[in-house]
Amino acid sequence: MDTVSNVVEKTRTAVLVDFGGVITSSVLRAFTDFGASLGGDPRLPLDLLGRDQPSRTLLADHECGRIDAEAFERGFAERLRVHGADVPAAGLTARMQAGMSIDQDMLALLGDLRAAGHPVALVSNSFGTGTYDGVDLTAVADVVVISAEVGIRKPSRRIYAIACERLGIDPEEAVMIDDLQQNLDGAARIGIGGVLHTSAADTRRQLAERFGITA
Numbered sequence: 001m002d003t004v005s006n007v008v009e010k011t012r013t014a015v016l017v018d019f020g021g022v023i024t025s026s027v028l029r030a031f032t033d034f035g036a037s038l039g040g041d042p043r044l045p046l047d048l049l050g051r052d053q054p055s056r057t058l059l060a061d062h063e064c065g066r067i068d069a070e071a072f073e074r075g076f077a078e079r080l081r082v083h084g085a086d087v088p089a090a091g092l093t094a095r096m097q098a099g100m101s102i103d104q105d106m107l108a109l110l111g112d113l114r115a116a117g118h119p120v121a122l123v124s125n126s127f128g129t130g131t132y133d134g135v136d137l138t139a140v141a142d143v144v145v146i147s148a149e150v151g152i153r154k155p156s157r158r159i160y161a162i163a164c165e166r167l168g169i170d171p172e173e174a175v176m177i178d179d180l181q182q183n184l185d186g187a188a189r190i191g192i193g194g195v196l197h198t199s200a201a202d203t204r205r206q207l208a209e210r211f212g213i214t215a
Helices: 027-037 042-049 053-063 068-080 093-096 104-115 157-167 181-188 200-209
Strands: 014-017 121-124 143-146 174-178 193-196
Touching: 014 104, 014 193, 027 174, 042 053, 042 068, 053 068, 053 157, 068 093, 068 181, 068 193, 104 121, 104 200, 143 157, 157 174, 157 181, 174 181, 174 200, 193 200
Parallel strands: 014 121, 014 174, 121 143, 174 193
Antiparallel strands: none
8 A cells, every 4th residue: 555645844934044254254355365464465464264274273263162262362363473474373263253243133023023923043253252242142042052162063953953952943844044065064964954145135135924923
């Protein structure tokens, strides 16, 4: 006798959201602006963090809480010096993020989602000190998962699972908003839907019908 599958996709009712580059303006632009201020190739900081293995290791260790901001700054300042940019280590991460600002339209969107009954979890790879200054994270999200605090960073599937567990939902009930495709790919591995963030207006448009908020 033939059997018919009765598997029905779960309704997505919860949102996981990145901080840097989503709740804030572009991290990539800020790092490029910082690179330009060094007087050489504006993409040097990003290139090192993406392709230089010692720099990649420093970033991974920092984001996972294995080294603190000062240790990262010392190590990354040395990698910049090796590549021709002589910069002081003290306060390096703050200078790298100086061009970032809070996107009030994204805060409004998250507020609308929560007001409509959709729980929100912040899932963020930590970087430097003072990254979250000026934002009351507990007022933005129902759950806050910071990589250095849990010892796991995006795009590891485990950090998304932790967020879902804390929200009390299954991954198939969630959508992740992130400005990096690799982080959405990591979330997708456990069944979380994805919205690639380019602007608050576009993200709102993508979520409006599904979550019952105004476009």
